[in-house]
Amino acid sequence: MNIMKIKLSILILTSLISFSSLQAQQQEKSVANYTNYLLYVPQDKPSSGLYPLVLFLHGSGERGTDLNLVKKNGLPSFLDKKNDFPFVVVSPQCSNNQRWDTQSLLALLDHIESTLPIDKNKVYVTGLSMGGFGAWELAQAAPERFAAIAPICGGGNLERVCLMRDVPVWAFHGAKDPVVPYKESERLVKRLQELKADVKFTLYPDAEHDSWSATYQNPELYKWLLSKSKNQDSPALNKDTSLSYVGRYKYSKKENMEVTYDGKNLYVESSIAKQKVIMQPINQTKFKLSGPFSGFGVMNFNITRKGKITGFTFGQCENKYCARIK
Numbered sequence: 001m002n003i004m005k006i007k008l009s010i011l012i013l014t015s016l017i018s019f020s021s022l023q024a025q026q027q028e029k030s031v032a033n034y035t036n037y038l039l040y041v042p043q044d045k046p047s048s049g050l051y052p053l054v055l056f057l058h059g060s061g062e063r064g065t066d067l068n069l070v071k072k073n074g075l076p077s078f079l080d081k082k083n084d085f086p087f088v089v090v091s092p093q094c095s096n097n098q099r100w101d102t103q104s105l106l107a108l109l110d111h112i113e114s115t116l117p118i119d120k121n122k123v124y125v126t127g128l129s130m131g132g133f134g135a136w137e138l139a140q141a142a143p144e145r146f147a148a149i150a151p152i153c154g155g156g157n158l159e160r161v162c163l164m165r166d167v168p169v170w171a172f173h174g175a176k177d178p179v180v181p182y183k184e185s186e187r188l189v190k191r192l193q194e195l196k197a198d199v200k201f202t203l204y205p206d207a208e209h210d211s212w213s214a215t216y217q218n219p220e221l222y223k224w225l226l227s228k229s230k231n232q233d234s235p236a237l238n239k240d241t242s243l244s245y246v247g248r249y250k251y252s253k254k255e256n257m258e259v260t261y262d263g264k265n266l267y268v269e270s271s272i273a274k275q276k277v278i279m280q281p282i283n284q285t286k287f288k289l290s291g292p293f294s295g296f297g298v299m300n301f302n303i304t305r306k307g308k309i310t311g312f313t314f315g316q317c318e319n320k321y322c323a324r325i326k
Helices: 001-014 067-072 102-115 130-139 158-165 183-194 211-216 219-226 240-246
Strands: 026-028 037-040 050-056 089-094 118-128 149-152 169-174 199-204 249-250 256-263 264-270 277-281 286-289 298-303 311-315 320-324
Touching: 037 067, 050 102, 050 130, 050 219, 089 102, 102 118, 102 130, 118 130, 130 149, 130 158, 149 211, 158 183, 169 183, 169 211, 183 199, 240 256, 249 311
Parallel strands: 050 089, 050 118, 118 149, 149 169, 169 199
Antiparallel strands: 026 037, 037 089, 249 256, 249 320, 256 264, 264 277, 277 286, 286 298, 298 311, 311 320
16 A cells, blocks of 8 residues: 555544545554554444444554554454444554553543544453453553453453442453463452452363454454443432431541432532532442542442441442441
8 A cells, every 4th residue: 555545544534524435444543652553443333423442452462563463363353354343443553562551542542532433431442461451451540431341361450450340341361371371360350249340251261372362253242342331321319218328427537428418419528628529329329429539439338237327438449438427
């Protein structure tokens, strides 16, 4: 392909005015953060007008400056033969002797979301081997960005996995993997299960390191991804249930947390910060916070068998218990 044709393809991709069949092929692109990446855009735009997006992270053997290496395994290996794959797929290339950098990947996502009509409620990340590790790390660094992840033969930081407890996970690994033992995935999955997260684990009994071929050829993976969205409706809480949470909770010797109800929403307010934060229900006992307390993430209330609320745990990793005092 000559230089003029490459430039023409790039202009077509970024115009957002018309979408031709050229977009059903992976185009070579570049940004400052990742010099090289492949971009696949489906031929047909969804009825909503917005595309779901998958970020694909390759393994260590595909690092370098030749994008043909990225096409060796995983999603990029077959996308050039498809016009009907339902996702925009971004496949960056990691430089030689480098590992995936979360901030650079997030900057790349920002760039894609600013140049294509992406459904930000349907952004997913998947990767294999080194890319599997990258997928776990990225979800821990920015859990609010992803509707679900599918890490393959990877692993990650067990202490930080609680940060992504609200991100659905489908992990894959080969039981006979000699490169990355399957226990690396299993221990993260078990911790998420303890946290009652939406997680499942497929362990291929006879697979070695290549557990990605079977995974990426499985249509159930893509159905599962599309079933996950960040904008799922919060459950409705009736008045009596909402009022049962109202009260004062002890955060520290000098600070209390007050939960109030205005007839529509629940709020929590620190006796020191003096600013109400809305409590968005995830389920009947778990609430997500936004605004000044967004770094703390969630409130998970403890309820006895008799239905009495005794307090709540505070934080993504439930590292702070606030006992009810009134």
